[in-house]
Amino acid sequence: MRPVGVTLIAILHWLRGALYLGVGFALLGFAHLSAHMIESVAGDTLVQRLVSGLGKTLGIAVLLFALLYIVMGFGLWAMKNWARVLTLIFAVIWLASAMLRLVHFPTPLHVLRAAVDVAILVYLLLPDVKRAFAA
Numbered sequence: 001m002r003p004v005g006v007t008l009i010a011i012l013h014w015l016r017g018a019l020y021l022g023v024g025f026a027l028l029g030f031a032h033l034s035a036h037m038i039e040s041v042a043g044d045t046l047v048q049r050l051v052s053g054l055g056k057t058l059g060i061a062v063l064l065f066a067l068l069y070i071v072m073g074f075g076l077w078a079m080k081n082w083a084r085v086l087t088l089i090f091a092v093i094w095l096a097s098a099m100l101r102l103v104h105f106p107t108p109l110h111v112l113r114a115a116v117d118v119a120i121l122v123y124l125l126l127p128d129v130k131r132a133f134a135a
Contacts, residue, residue, distance in 0.1 A: 003132055005123045006076055009087060012116075013073030020066030024059050031055020081133045084124055091120045 035052035038045065072090075075083025098114040123129060 001132075002077070002079055003129055006079070006129065006132070009120055009124070010073045010076035013069045013076065013087070017066045017069035017073060020062050020069060024061075024063035024066055027055055027059035027062060031059060079133055079135075084130075084133050088121060088124055091117045091124075095121065 031052055031054070034055065035048050038048040038051060042048065068086075072083050072086050076087065095114060095117040098110055098117060102110045102114060
């Protein structure tokens, strides 16, 4: 049986994935629109190619993160240990990022983000949860 905390983390991954999907598609759309606007004003320029290329690259990168989070959510839902390990790795990375942001821009959102990442780390390292993934 899947622990409730694992279910909540899987849902959080799906929500993050959905958010990143939206951001990724928005980046792709804005890059395309910006490139066409620059082209209509200045023709085929280096700036137009740069804006288009950078926007597409960022958009695709964000879409890949979205896919990764969605796959991790399904992995957690299915109680796969690889998903637990990837979640731990990403939680450490996001926690380090949140701590850096907390030092420079202390906001309630950064505090919440850090707290959620600490909770995920602590929860997924509990012996009972580790045993649930091993079964």
